[in-house]
Amino acid sequence: MNKLVLDTQKRRVNRQYTQNDHTLIQQGGYISPIPSLWEDILIGVVLQKPILLKGPSGSGKTKLAQSISAYFQQPMQSINCSVDLDAESMLGFKTIIAKEGNTHIEFVEGPVVQAMKNGHILYIDEINMAKPETLPILHSVLDHRRMLTNPFTGEVIHAHEDFTVIAAINEGYVGTSPMNEALKNRFVTFSIPYLTGDQLEKVMTALYPSSTPQMVETFLHIHEDLKKQVLNGLLSEEAASVRSLLDALALAEHMPLERAITYAIAEKLEDKIERDLVMELVVTWVK
Numbered sequence: 252m253n254k255l256v257l258d259t260q261k262r263r264v265n266r267q268y269t270q271n272d273h274t275l276i277q278q279g280g281y282i283s284p285i286p287s288l289w290e291d292i293l294i295g296v297v298l299q300k301p302i303l304l305k306g307p308s309g310s311g312k313t314k315l316a317q318s319i320s321a322y323f324q325q326p327m328q329s330i331n332c333s334v335d336l337d338a339e340s341m342l343g344f345k346t347i348i349a350k351e352g353n354t355h356i357e358f359v360e361g362p363v364v365q366a367m368k369n370g371h372i373l374y375i376d377e378i379n380m381a382k383p384e385t386l387p388i389l390h391s392v393l394d395h396r397r398m399l400t401n402p403f404t405g406e407v408i409h410a411h412e413d414f415t416v417i418a419a420i421n422e423g424y425v426g427t428s429p430m431n432e433a434l435k436n437r438f439v440t441f442s443i444p445y446l447t448g449d450q451l452e453k454v455m456t457a458l459y460p461s462s463t464p465q466m467v468e469t470f471l472h473i474h475e476d477l478k479k480q481v482l483n484g485l486l487s488e489e490a491a492s493v494r495s496l497l498d499a500l501a502l503a504e505h506m507p508l509e510r511a512i513t514y515a516i517a518e519k520l521e522d523k524i525e526r527d528l529v530m531e532l533v534v535t536w537v538k
């Protein structure tokens with residue numbers, strides 16, 4: 252079996268053949284749906300490639316970024332993109348400081364500048380929610396130059412060797428726009444699917460240890476049914492969201508299962524036909 256060996260000090264990568272790659276997969280709480288996915292992403296990080304995580308809402312992209320941060324013991328700075336994101340919220344802003352009767356102007360460093368200087372992870376969530384004209388400022392940060400001329404101070408910043416960029420997108424969601432080619436081209440891209448089967452069971456029992464095995468099994472069956480209907484095109488992808496399923500499991504510890512699924516899964520769907528279909532599927536699993 253393939254085991255990744257990372258020299259995190261010297262940021263070197265090696266692949267060896269041993270028996271226990273799962274120790275890596277578990278680190279930081281993210282469970283990899285495909286064994287090689289976690290390792291391949293770590294290789295990308297060590298090779299200083301900007302990483303783009305592409306997957307539906309609740310598929311574990313943020314958890315994965317947090318797990319990479321835990322694995323490399325590197326703090327993470329985050330940017331949540333929206334149409335209001337501007338250069339100041341990424342790079343920082345000037346402010347007036349009054350001290351002992353004197354005033355002076357100081358630059359408060361934003362997440363990009365801090366992460367570049369200190370070798371942190373920069374997590375850019377929902378990168379396709381930002382206005383396309385906002386992000387080109389990061390092009391030189393994201394390619395081989397790994398540098399930035401701060402337009403507010405004129406400072407030229409060369410990224411620390413451990414500086415890592417991880418971005419996430421939910422493609423095709425309301426409010427998103429396709430990423431422009433020049434930006435997309437700077438990333439290596441990984442599809443992050445929803446967890447299923449044994450791995451999903453591990454997450455459920457780890458987060459909700461007081462759930463009975465029968466309850467967990469029922470939720471796994473319901474999730475399988477929901478996924479089938481997503482594949483058949485009868486339900487939208489978020490019906491199979493792991494986040495929603497976990498929310499439903501948390502509620503089901505305190506209320507009947509149908510109500511838990513209604514609040515955590517069905518009510519989030521826009522279409523009444525989809526909501527009814529979810530509840531029809533659930534009824535077949537309620538004794």
Ligand SMILES: Nc1ncnc2c1ncn2[C@@H]1O[C@H](COP(=O)(O)OP(=O)(O)OP(=O)(O)O)[C@@H](O)[C@H]1O
Nearest residue numbers: 280281282308309310311312313314446454493494
């Ligand atoms: N592969 C996984 N391993 C561990 N936990 C997971 C995994 N997939 C989903 N989860 C759990 O599901 C929940 C949602 O995960 P997370 O917030 O990382 O999703 P996301 O893809 O970032 O969603 P969004 O795009 O909506 O921000 C968390 O509680 C997380 O622990």
